[in-house]
Amino acid sequence: MSEKKQMVGDVYYPTPEVVAQAHVPDYEKVNSAAVADLAGFWGRIAAENFEWYEPWETVLDESNAPFYKWFVGAKVNIVHNALDRHQRTAVRNKAAMIFEGEPGDVRVLTYQQLNHQVCKFASVLRSMGVRKGDRVTIYMGRIPELAIAMLACAKIGAMHSVVYGGFSTEALHERIEDSQSRVLVTCDGAWLRGQIVELKKIANEAVDRSASIETVICVKRTGQEVEMVAERDHWYHDLMNLPIASPKAATEVMDAEDPLFILYTSGTTGKPKAILHTHGGYMVGTATTLKWVFDIKPEDIWWCAADPGWITGHSYIVYAPLVLGATSFMYEGAPTYPNPDRWWQLVARYGITILYTAPTAIRGLMRFGESWPEQHDLSSLRLLGTVGEPINPEAWRWYYRYIGKERCPVMDTWWQTETGSFMITPVPSMPLKPGSATRPFPGLQVDVVDEEGNPVPPNEEGYLVVKTPWPAMLRTIYGDPDRYVNQYWSRYEEQGWYLPGDSAKKDEDGYIWIIGRIDDVIKVSGYRLGTAEVESALVSHPAVAEAAVIGVPDELKGNIIKAFCILRQGYQGSEKLAKELKDHVGHEIGPIAKPATVEFVSTLPKTRSGKIMRRVLKAQALGQDVGDVSTLEA
Ligand code: WTA
DSSP: OOHHHHHHTOOBOOOHHHHHHOSOSOHHHHHHHHHHTHHHHHHHHHHHHOOOSBOOSEEEEOTTTTSOEEEETOEEOHHHHHTGGGGGSGGGGSEEEEEEOTTSOEEEEEHHHHHHHHHHHHHHHHHTTOOTTOEEEEEOOSSHHHHHHHHHHHHHTOEEEEOOTTOOHHHHHHHHHHHTOSEEEEESOEEETTEEEOHHHHHHHHHHHOSSOOEEEEEOSSOOOOOOOTTTEEEHHHHHTSTTSOSOOOOOOEETTSEEEEEEEOOSSSSOEEEEEEHHHHHHHHHHHHHHHTTOOTTOEEEEOSOTTSHHHIIIIIIHHHHTTOEEEEEOSOTTSSSTTHHHHHHHHHTOOEEEEOHHHHHHHHTTOTHHHHTSOOTTOOEEEEESSOOOHHHHHHIIIIISTTTSOEEEEBOOTTTOSOOBOOOTTSOBOTTOOBSBOTTOOEEEEOTTSOBOOTTOOEEEEEOSOOTTOOOEETTOHHHHHHHHHSTTTTTTOBOOSEEEEEOTTSOEEEEEESSSEEEETTEEEEHHHHHHHHHTSTTEEEEEEEEEEETTTEEEEEEEEEEOTTOOOOHHHHHHHHHHHHHHTOGGGOOSEEEEOSOOOBBTTSOBOHHHHHHHHTTOOOOOOTTBOO
16 A cells, blocks of 8 residues: 555544543534534523623624624623633632743642732733723743733733744834734743743833833743833832732623734735634634533643644633633743653643644654653543644654554644634544544534635645634734735635635545645744745845745744845855844744745846745745746746
8 A cells, every 4th residue: 555545544533432521422413513503503502601791682793794793792701701700619729720830840820819810910900001902912931920911901801912922023013013002011031941032131122113112011030130111111020019909800891792812923915914803702612612622621631832922822721721610731941851751741740631732843752752752651641632734644643652642532623813713623533534634613614615616626635715604713803904804705705705825635525634825824833924024024134135935845844934035235145144144034033933044046036016926936946847937027
């Protein structure tokens, strides 16, 4: 049998034990009922599992599509469901969050303790004049205060805008500027591979470039000297010790459709887009998907090893686990520090039952061999998951065999910042095929189609489309509703379908195989970056006149960035300059955006209208046929 054939025939069936305890023992049955009555399906789930201050009049309002509304007329706050309601039950004394820092420090926050901290910080924010609808930028490492700050914002109805702690000056500045936040919550630094990432220093540089920030609140984490600007900057621990930090703080009553947060993500062109999510639909969508896909039970210790600065962390480290009353584990640092078994040590030490991570992390750990996981007792694990990019079958099998010991189904979840919650994903009772995200979550209809919207034959590549709305869907791009319509809903306007921007195949069993992005988004180690951002960082260097970047496949990172630069007169391409440009991108956007290679060129292939043809650059870089270049600039 050829390798390909083996893969196709490679189906993994769940054990009877897994099926017996699954929340969704029969996918087909649940899915067909949900498809037949989508509003009824979500309406029942919403009524049975969450607390609403006031009920809705309509589950789903499609009258102004694509501006869909869910649970219209209902009053709710996600924090009421994530914290307040648990204070009345035994969940109050359960660990909400278990944290281990990279240096080895441990903190456990019960639901009661977490609520106490959130109330206090919500009071601080209120006393600083932060109100419903205001934006608060949060730029921190992976520590509990990040979650506390997010929840405090949500509690008082302010929208948080979390900027990933791996981003740097310009990326942070751009996001502050666009959101017009007046308050920034940050920390002195973060631990990474035994080093301090100087977050406050970067924040100071970014705030120097931004006019809107009036107040900076700084959490002390790493303890080194940092520059604090008088009047503007305050230490978090000082504020939390003042009488203004009252533990009595009312949770703001919100409309189900009121904004919960914005989160910037890279798109096809130009600056990052502020994806907007709401209190009601996002709560229902994220909590339900987590419960069903990862079969969450009260005794689970759930570890989503993403960063809270990305959607995966928003939905599945912070909000969904807390709404479910689960225990969420958070680790600050690098998986390989001080040794490649740090993660396996954590699994054993905390009795992690479910581990959810990215293929790039699995490939990275796989490189060190199975002797590292074999030194640890991983028997607490019962389910595994991946997200962020297609998982190659070899990595899937390694994960399944050496981490899950052939007992733990691997949930390959396809979704996006925009979708808020899992979209194409197995449930544990479903047969799995390594490399396939399997089937849509119950109720959702997806397909793989051609330019005109006709389904493509099985196993042929086409555009992935989503044909039905879902509760956790983005509602708009904050401040730019036209872009929301153009970006996601215009390609298949007539049909009213959502375009995620991925290509995919569907096999004979209806299983979806995601291939990759069809636009100028590059996934580097699962992190989403836009060519336009990296290019504008390159052009902001005095030596660069014009730049183009492409993603090139990489065994470990999925993709790496290759840059092509035209230099200004008076500059000479050299290895030294290439390094300087890489570091410049690192300084402006962050280390993850650094091009792996910089090539100096005298021209770039362009269309007659002057658009750079990255497709041609990519084909050249991969030694492929450059295809039709008839529209190239003469
Ligand atoms: C990619 C991350 C294949 C995809 C939650 C999508 C995946 C983009 C998978 C969104 C998966 C995510 N298999 N590809 N399981 N999950 N992707 O917004 O290209 O950072 O469009 O959200 O990641 O990236 P984002």
